[in-house]
Amino acid sequence: MENRKIEVDITGMTCKHCAVSIESLLKNKEGITVASVNHESGKGEITFNGQMTTDEDIISTINSTKKYQARGTSSVLNAPAEPTFYDLILIGGGSSAFSAAITAHELGLSILMVNAGLPFGGTCVNVGCVPSKILIRAGETAYHASHSNFDGINPYGASIDFAKVIREKTEMVSRLQQKKYMDIVKDFDNFRMVEGWAEFLDTKTIVVNGETKYSALKFIIATGATTNIPNIEGLQEVGYLTNVSLFELEEKPESITIMGAGYIGLEIAMAYSRLGVKVRIIEFTDRVLRSQAPDISQELQKQMQGEGIAVLPNVRAQKFEKKDSSILIHCKDPDGKEITLVEPGHLVIATGTRPNTSKLGLDKIGLETTKNGHIVVNAMMETNVSGIYAVGDVINTPAYVYTAATEGKMAVENAFKGAGSKADYSSLPWVVFTDPQVAGVGLDEVEAAALGLPFEVSKMPLTEVPRSQAAKDTRGFIKLIRDTQTDKLIGARVVAPEGGELIMELTLAVKYGITVNELAKTFHPYLTLSEGIKLAAIAFGKDIATLSCCAS
Template sequence: MKNNKPENIETIQLEIDGMTCSGCSSHVEKDMNAKDGVISSAVNHETGIGEFIIDTIKIGKKELINAVNNIGDYSVINEAEKETTAVSNSESTTIKDSSSDKNDYDLIIIGGGSAAFSAAIKAEELGLTTLMVNAGLDFGGTCVNVGCVPSKNLIRAAETVYHGSYSNFNGVKPKGVEIDFPKVIKDKKALVTALQQQKYMDVVRDFENLTMLKGWAEFVDKNTILVDGKDTYTATNILIATGATTNIPNIQGLNEVGYLTNVSLFDLEEKPESLTIMGAGYIGLEIAMAYNRLGVKVRIIEFTDRPLRTQTKDITDLLEAQMKHEGIEILPNFRAFKFEKRGTDIIIYCNCPDDSTTKIVEKGKIVVATGTRPNTSKLGLNKVNVELSGMGHVLVNEKMETNIPNIFAAGDVTQTPPFVYTAATEGSTAVANAFSLSKTGIDYSSLPWVVFTDPQIAGTGMDEVEAERAGIPFEVSKLDLIHVPRALAAQDTRGFIKLIRNPETDKLIGARVIAPEGGELIQQLSMAIEFGITVKVLAESFYPYLTLGEGIKLAAITFGKDVSKLSCCAS
């Protein structure tokens, strides 16, 4: 009998881990049936088997698996040992298990994040045979999977909620918003899946010389790695780009209470009643503001005297005031020493600033955001004598070279600034230097950075504390936003622009901005430092009126004049 089923209609069976009841199977079926290209879903929670009828024009098998993996705590497990192509119809770039025959390469990259992909792109440009070995997070690493992309997506969603509920204008009365928290998280997951494919896997789709391998790598010698304890691979040069993970403090009972990190928190579809965040660095602060605005009661426990301790007190005071105004509880100089589960509650025992102890009851979740640690402990670096810092970072010079001539490192695994854009530059630089006699270094003296709180905090170069410590002559100009016409028109004058110059040369050596969307200003100031632009030039340049950028001009003028006595656009 003739089969009339269209060629693009396919039935796929997947084995799914994490289902415990009929509600789980219903959950998966409901979410998958809403996926474009999925015609029907039938999931049996007892066997763990899901049968999906799909339209292969709209969705492929890999996308189907990713969609299942993005639902709650469920994951497809029957594909782990099968060889699959990185992108459909691609034969040259392959993701496979570690059972392949021994191979020799020009370059081995250990890791699969931004530094690794940037290195792979450079290697392909140079015509190098390359093996990328990745374990832990999926290809794409921290930024796209559990860092920059999901956090900034949630931050923007939270800002929408905030502006729908609060107004700077007396004549505008917001009526609030309705938050579909599970939908916010699902949309975030869809964005992560799309960008992981588009910005990472699709980029290397047609690479002729790249092989991608899933497995844990450790060094055998300076030219050889062992993957998953089974197979060895050799290369002329090796790049370590294994990134970093949350540093979990050694506190009694913490491992028993079921804490979260950004990796697990961002996938939590059920909105928690409340969060206690351990740590007030930039990760903890961004999480706090986003989830508080999404309707979660938030508390921060910080063992130092204030949030974002790396910045000067005038910045952190302003940010702390805003966070408290929004209802975030901040406990500085508190140090947790014990966690205990009591029913559904978590009891946190803390040492207080006055040397007393207290018990804090958390009815929701604990989030650990106490910094990161480099992923170096299981690489076998002791076998090749690669030098590490006291914190375990791979020590590199400005050329991304380690102390072993053919071993390089890049990204968060090193002691360099931990940003996705620095990692990308480092990965490319490392490969170029590994295969060239003409080596180049990276200069971070004008590096721009942003903390995506509200107001945002941005910086480049030195602040006044760092300049004094370095013995560099400096002067500071600080302009409150109340003097910036754009901020007055928006009726949002939270923050300031601070410029630090060398009075002997009039050149800018640093800047700090705290302002709504303040991160949009910092690149211009970074370029001013990099190219030696004087404060005089900044003060005399044209700036569009009623832009926040005009604040740079006014801050530059403030070195010599009182801008409160100038008319609009005057210099």
């Protein structure tokens, strides 16, 4: 094969999405094996089979877009072929894969990262944590410009340029994707990134896009997860959005109906409602955030309904159909009666996720998965096939970016150093970024009861916390769960404005076996929200109402 490489200057690019679009365009062209485009430098490098295409044809392909214009700056004949054998092949390009790549680089390994679907960086930076939190903060800014807790302050509201908010989000995502992912690995020796779908041929070999074969000593599968689309009649025909496509809409929707009231659905609902979109949530179970205790669900549902978000629990969609420009949602209400909801805007699916395993050819190598498609691993991230590990959302561990990154590092160290490290999520903190936020660590009272543990609960409403009183914002509570035999904190739940900022103190208490008595005796600054933790600890033995300020 006659390998050639051409370097080009490209004008017209404004963001990472432009570069990705050009790369995708070129990679669909026969003969091109590698296409790498950087929107910041305005340069591209394309490796291709000179017998199948030419420099001029490649430049013409880019120029045919009208939006982008390219000119060649150099061309190399007999460019060296890329290696096909590596110490480690990473299948996936999200946070766990990048964490694994960084660790593998530190060990001096040769690495191939094969990624498809979302751009490199994966869910968190491109379509998950980062964009959603940007939009949540934008929504909070608009909300607080229109709402005051103080009678003496009358806010005048906010003028919302929805398209500009979305563009700001897109630009920030692009910057972070470049800075925290692409730039981190750009100078790694013996490291290559390839876009395409990987499929196992045997336990040592994959084929990418059905064409190029690669082999390795070890593999780490980090293909993540995607929205689980329910099999409901008419859904495909009427069209729907997920968080991926919703976050790209620059024209503000008139309204949205969200299917699903888990944390993704609730965060979307609150952000978009505050940005001026009429929002309705349909949930087939009895309450929002069904994974948590009922008092948390009640607190969130009360807040959302108070902001005008329609919440319909125990409603199950049966069929979708299009009528004019609206979507008809045929449902059964809590009494089993058939009802029809009309959505003039968009339908958003937020009914959980499913692991991306269907295209990997796992059946060819006998790799074990669960009935839901998750790859089965042990605590060291090992699959049942020697030399193959799996990490992140593709396995059935807590699905957070920080757990995925830890698993990626752990898998490399176990695979190549024999470290024997094991995952322990008994003191894992988590946050749902609604308003009020929901945060937790360890066990709640339902889980403790299921395990048969001797426990006691202290629940401190924020109406009793001086900081919340001063802010005139007493939404929520702090709930501590202690082992009555040892007095150690075994779990906590916080529902509060910025409640996520409290969870690390409670995480350290659970992790290191700090007793409730020690929490109660520890100094907490007066008029901070964290003082509520101290008060909740004291409340195990005393009536807070009988104490003066700062008393213990």
